[in-house]
Amino acid sequence: MVxxxxxxxxxxxxxxxxxxxxxxxxxxxxxxxTLQKMNNGQPIMIFGSGRTDAGVHAIGQVIHFDFPQERPEERMRFGLDTQTPDDIAVRSIEIVSEEFHARYDVQEKTYQFKVQIQKPRSPFLRFYAAYYPYPLDLDKIQQALPDLLGTHDFTSFCATGSSIEDKVRTIYQADMEVNADRSEITFIFRGNGFLYKMIRILVGTLLKIGNGRLAADSLPEIIAQKDRNAAGPTAHPEGLYLAEVKYKKTK
Amino acid sequence: MVxxxxxxxxxxxxxxxxxxxxxxxxxxxxxxxTLQKMNNGQPIMIFGSGRTDAGVHAIGQVIHFDFPQERPEERMRFGLDTQTPDDIAVRSIEIVSEEFHARYDVQEKTYQFKVQIQKPRSPFLRFYAAYYPYPLDLDKIQQALPDLLGTHDFTSFCATGSSIEDKVRTIYQADMEVNADRSEITFIFRGNGFLYKMIRILVGTLLKIGNGRLAADSLPEIIAQKDRNAAGPTAHPEGLYLAEVKYKKTK
Incomplete structure (x- = not known):
């Protein structure tokens, strides 16, 4: 097995x-x-770095799998890329140690969340960005973002019903970029891990701050409450992109 | 009628x-x-600045229509925008003189054509850019583009079967932009009018120049031949966007 x-x-x-x-x-x-076809009909299981929900996109999801024979990396990439449907692309493939695990060895993940903030809703973004055509003070959002950095118990930003017990996570980066014509904003969150629907709840809360219905300095208090009801609504999935997964040094 | x-x-x-x-x-x-619904079931015809083919997009297509009652512009825009399906957006509406005609009064049109030039094909661009993963010398394309400027008989760049007799058009702008990571190029063509499939044949020919199968200085000769067979293939429709239509001073 390779x-x-x-x-x-x-x-x-x-x-x-x-x-x-x-x-x-x-x-x-x-x-x-597709892997089963490439493996003469014998099933092969894949393991992802984590799940993504319906409608959520990936630019850099990482998976691993074991294949019975060693094939050159580019041949494997090309075979898998061209035989999967067009809405999946295989960007790169490498042979790794059999101790590598796409889920357990994650060191950090980066997500992006795109929001269209100008009317009318673009037909080209209807599946690729959330839509928020309401008044938005971007300075207030910029002011609030640094409060997310560091290690916190993010219970307030975890969808209820999650079975995960330890809700402490560390966020290394929490930024917002505005495009040239100010029609779109993109949030970038990088951390050691994120809870179920956490990015979408963070974005829903930040938009509520930008809209003036929550104070710009309210995040520390929301975090402290450890109560999902303290945070804002869950933003729509179509704005969310799993952008990059980084691993500990390959064993 | 307004x-x-x-x-x-x-x-x-x-x-x-x-x-x-x-x-x-x-x-x-x-x-x-949608207009028929807004008009109590009575049909209303619209007139576009021109057709676009299946799969071709529009950022700034212009239409005109006559409505029996005068309604405030923003109310008309909002009604039409929200009642048409999500893949159509109504960006702006204004009341114009009844002599204005969306097709006959066109002064210039701008088209963009997007090409993904890096492997593998992005799932996010499969409907929004043509795909050309072959060797491409962008300098040769840049060198060729100015030969398209000015007034020429563009018979060589018109799909056969077109019933239009006068194939003389004037091109004011023919540019190419490359995005930051050099994964996409976007052509911009601005002119007083374009023949049937002209932009797509121009792009197919320019890609053939970039790929080295036509010389960088071959456009004047191709134009001179007035023969569709002298030009390159027709690029796929999904890369094409009608970007802007400009009109003579409103009467």
């Missing part, structure tokens, strides 16, 4: 998320089906 | 082009259906 690590991109619009499920097309299912 | 001029954008992916036809969903049909 272990392969692959960096993949996908347009989440027509997927019911990354993880295989009984009803609905998923990224895992499509890639596993 | 004449309205509207600037619209649409994602051409799920349309069989702009112009109404018996089989297949079109932009004209969707807008006319």
């Amino acid at each position: 272990r392969y690590k692959a960096v993949i991109a996908y347009d989440g619009t027509n997927f019911h998320g990354f993880q295989r499920q009984p009803n609905g097309r998923t990224v895992q299912e499509e890639i596993e089906n | 004449r309205y001029k509207a600037v619209i954008a649409y994602d051409g992916t799920n349309f069989h082009g702009f112009q109404r036809q018996p089989n297949g969903r079109t932009v004209q049909e969707e807008i006319e259906n």
Whole structure:
């Protein structure tokens, strides 16, 4: 068995998320089906760095899988890329140690969240950005973002019903970029891990701050409350992109 | 009757082009259906600055139509924008003289054509850019572009079967922009009018120059031949955007 690590991109619009499920097309299912064909009909399981929800996109999701024979990396990449559907791209593949695990060895993840803030809603962004055509003071959002940095218990920003017990995470980067014509903003969050729907709740809360319905300095208090009801709403999935996954030094 | 001029954008992916036809969903049909609803069931015809083919997008297509009652411009824009499907956006509407005609009064049009030039094909660009993953010398394309400027008989760049007799057009601008990571190029063409499939044949020819299969100085000779076979292939429609239509001073 040879272990392969692959960096993949996908347009989440027509997927019911990354993880295989009984009803609905998923990224895992499509890639596993392709690998099975490449493996003479024998099934192969893939492991992702984490799940993504329905409608959520990936620029740099990472997976690993074991293949019975060693094939040159570029041949494996090309085969998998061209045989998966067009809404999945295989950007790179490398052979790694069999101790590498796409999920357990994650060191940090970067997410981007794109919001269209100008009317009318662009037909080109309807699946690729959330839409917020309301008054927005971007300075207030800029002012609030640094309060997210560092190590905190992010219970207030975790969807209720999550079974994860330890909700302490460290955020290294929390930035916002504005495009040239000020029609779109993009949030960038980088951390050692994120809770279920955490980025979307962070964005929903930051937009509420920008809209003036929460004070610019309210994040520390919201974090301290450890209560999902203290934070803002969950932003729509179509704005979210898993941008990059970094790993500990390959074993 | 009050004449309205509207600037619209649409994602051409799920349309069989702009112009109404018996089989297949079109932009004209969707807008006319919406206007009919807004007009108590009485039909209203729209006139576009020109057609766009299946898969071709618009950022700034212009239409005009006559509506029996005068309504405030923003109310008309909002009504039409929100009642048309999500792949059409109504960007602006203004009341114009009843002598204004969206097609006959065109002074110049600007088209953009986007090409992804890096492997693998991005899932996010599969409907929004043509794909050319072959060797490309961008300097040769830059060198060739100025040969398109000015007034020429563009018969060589007109799809065969076009019924238009006068194939003389004037091109004011022919540029290429490269994005930051050199994964995409965007052509910009501005002229007093373009023939059927002209932009796509221009792009197919320029890519052939960049690929070295035509010399960088071959455009004047191709134009002189007045023969469609002298030019390159027709680039795919998904890269093409009608960006802007300008008019003579409103009468």
